[in-house]
Amino acid sequence: MKNKLVYLTFILFFLNACQTLQDGLAGNKNRNSDEFLIEKKNPLEMPPEFGALPEPAKKVNIIDKTEKINENIENLIKKEGSTNKTQSSDKSAEDFVLKQIKKN
Amino acid sequence: MINFINKKIIFYFLITLFIFTLDRISKIYVINIAETYGKVDIYLNQFINVILVWNTGIGFGLLSFEKQFAYNFITVIIALVNLVILYFGIKSNDFRGYLFFIILGGSLGNLFDRIYYSAVPDFIDLNYNDFHWFIFNVADIFITIGIICLIFVELLFNKKENLNEK
Numbered sequence: 001m002k003n004k005l006v007y008l009t010f011i012l013f014f015l016n017a018c019q020t021l022q023d024g025l026a027g028n029k030n031r032n033s034d035e036f037l038i039e040k041k042n043p044l045e046m047p048p049e050f051g052a053l054p055e056p057a058k059k060v061n062i063i064d065k066t067e068k069i070n071e072n073i074e075n076l077i078k079k080e081g082s083t084n085k086t087q088s089s090d091k092s093a094e095d096f097v098l099k100q101i102k103k104n
Numbered sequence: 105m106i107n108f109i110n111k112k113i114i115f116y117f118l119i120t121l122f123i124f125t126l127d128r129i130s131k132i133y134v135i136n137i138a139e140t141y142g143k144v145d146i147y148l149n150q151f152i153n154v155i156l157v158w159n160t161g162i163g164f165g166l167l168s169f170e171k172q173f174a175y176n177f178i179t180v181i182i183a184l185v186n187l188v189i190l191y192f193g194i195k196s197n198d199f200r201g202y203l204f205f206i207i208l209g210g211s212l213g214n215l216f217d218r219i220y221y222s223a224v225p226d227f228i229d230l231n232y233n234d235f236h237w238f239i240f241n242v243a244d245i246f247i248t249i250g251i252i253c254l255i256f257v258e259l260l261f262n263k264k265e266n267l268n269e270k
Contacts, residue, residue, distance in 0.1 A: 004258050012251045014185050015211040016163030017224035018240035021155065 116193060116205040123209025124216075127243040131217065134227045144227060152230060157239055158223035164238055179218050186211050200257055207250035213243035 047053070134156055138144045144156035160175060161167040167178055186208060193204030217224045226244070230237040240248075 008251050008255050013163045014182055015247045016244050017159045017214045018163055018226055018238035018244050019159040021236045021239055
């Protein structure tokens with residue numbers, strides 16, 4: 001009879017699938033224990049031939065694009081001004097001619 | 105006589121099928137909740153919670169190995185134990201047969217999960233005053249009931265036999 005009870009206990013252990021809450025919730029953490037396998041990064045260091053590297057270039061007068069655009073606009077305004085003047089002069093000449101014709 | 109045996113075996117088979125189906129429905133329901141909400145942590149009342157955990161070992165959290173070989177080895181042993189239970193269930197002529205097939209129904213439920221999911225989902229958490237019993241599933245309930253009944257039957261029969269011998 002003792003043998004039968006031992007067998008039944010064995011079956012109880014093998015066929016059951018219960019487990020503790022602690023094991024069940026810690027299981028995922030155990031599986032994801034890769035954080036200890038991450039390689040450590042070396043501390044920051046100066047490059048080996050830092051002295052041999054070229055120095056950064058000194059200040060260069062670089063004309064900004066905006067400045068260029070502003071200049072272009074100013075030039076255009078000037079040109080337009082000059083054309084308007086010529087137009088006005090042309091008009092005055094026409095008037096002069098017309099007046100002369102009317103007189104005659 | 106043959107008809108009686110057939111009826112008995114069909115009844116045994118229905119018991120096993122009923123327990124297996126009940127277990128499967130409960131597990132599928134809980135796993136669906138887990139897939140929808142990411143986890144299962146349902147507070148039913150102060151004594152019962154539903155928390156989904158996966159067990160790769162055997163009862164009471166034992167033999168839970170990470171290695172695939174150990175897992176497969178345990179699965180094969182469980183399958184063999186199932187066959188032994190099936191043999192004893194068919195062989196027994198009294199009501200112990202029903203108990204064996206109740207155990208078999210639960211055991212097949214857990215074996216199915218071991219093969220299909222590579223782990224058994226447990227989700228019933230009994231607790232009282234922060235003392236948590238092992239988390240188990242529906243299959244475990246039937247396995248435990250069956251085995252406890254068998255132990256009692258063995259103890260009672262043994263007493264009767266001893267009295268008869270005297």
